[in-house]
Amino acid sequence: MNELENLVIQVRRDxxxxxxxxKSGHPGGSLGCTEFFVVLFFKIMKRNEKFEMNGKNEDLxxxxxxxxxxxxxxxxxxxxxxxxxxxxxxRKINSRLQGHPTTxxxxxxxRIASGSLGQGMSVAIGAAITKKLxxxxxxxxxxxxxxxxxxxxxxxxxxxxxxxxxxNIICTIDYxxxxxxxxxxxxxxxxxxxxKFSSFGWIVFEIxxxxxxxxxxxxxxxxxxxxxxxxxxxIIMNTTMGNGVDYMxxxxxxxxxxxxxxELRIALDQxxxxxxxx
Numbered sequence: 001m002n003e004l005e006n007l008v009i010q011v012r013r014d015x016x017x018x019x020x021x022x023k024s025g026h027p028g029g030s031l032g033c034t035e036f037f038v039v040l041f042f043k044i045m046k047r048n049e050k051f052e053m054n055g056k057n058e059d060l061x062x063x064x065x066x067x068x069x070x071x072x073x074x075x076x077x078x079x080x081x082x083x084x085x086x087x088x089x090x091r092k093i094n095s096r097l098q099g100h101p102t103t104x105x106x107x108x109x110x111r112i113a114s115g116s117l118g119q120g121m122s123v124a125i126g127a128a129i130t131k132k133l134x135x136x137x138x139x140x141x142x143x144x145x146x147x148x149x150x151x152x153x154x155x156x157x158x159x160x161x162x163x164x165x166x167x168n169i170i171c172t173i174d175y176x177x178x179x180x181x182x183x184x185x186x187x188x189x190x191x192x193x194x195x196k197f198s199s200f201g202w203i204v205f206e207i208x209x210x211x212x213x214x215x216x217x218x219x220x221x222x223x224x225x226x227x228x229x230x231x232x233x234x235i236i237m238n239t240t241m242g243n244g245v246d247y248m249x250x251x252x253x254x255x256x257x258x259x260x261x262x263e264l265r266i267a268l269d270q271x272x273x274x275x276x277x278x
Contacts, residue, residue: 064120065145118151147179162201
């Protein structure tokens with residue numbers, strides 16, 4: 001747990017420095033999902049040592065809400081997919097680390113271009129079907145924003161997955177109840193997500209504190225144990241947007257705003273270096 005917590009702090013530092021460096025990006029959601037990424041990549045997923053696009057015989061991950069790319073890039077770099085120093089190129093011209101993940105530059109770890117909200121689940125279901133056809137018993141993991149569920153394509157995919165017994169997929173919803181324009185309930189209320197997914201034929205789990213490393217690990221492992229039972233699985237993960245930086249926490253205002261130099265200093269002071277900054 002200590003090692004994971006140290007990684008969480010370092011990934012937070014990466015996120016903050018990346019968006020500050022180019023004065024753009026999405027720190028709020030990235031910080032809110034840092035614990036999830038660290039647990040998934042460093043404790044849960046079965047990953048091959050060398051990245052291959054086809055992902056045979058390994059677990060796959062698809063980020064649907066691609067605007068939180070800073071946490072994705074930091075995690076991939078810290079996991080050894082590419083040099084940590086490359087994080088310094090985030091959002092710069094000709095960089096492999098664009099604001100939303102892309103595939104044309106061949107960045108290891110990235111299998112789809114994402115950020116057109118609502119499409120990630122459909123892609124992930126396709127990958128899960130492919131694994132079934134290939135007799136590959138690995139798991140497909142996904143992450144989605146809660147505001148993203150306002151997109152109708154999600155619900156077609158959710159219906160399709162249960163109807164076709166896609167039981168090798170575990171989707172996680174980042175339920176911070178915030179989106180770029182404000183609170184979810186004020187923009188377009190989602191209602192009771194647990195009841196909705198259950199009524200669509202999914203197995204539903206909930207992480208009450210999505211910023212607690214131990215709870216995240218426990219629930220994902222429980223969800224994994226339910227795979228192969230004829231139903232897709234979803235985890236509703238309650239998180240705090242901007243987690244780990246006091247002035248960013250719990251507000252949509254930091255959804256897509258980078259901290260200035262003084263704000264960066266304050267944030268880094270709250271997250272003392274644990275490994276090596278790039």
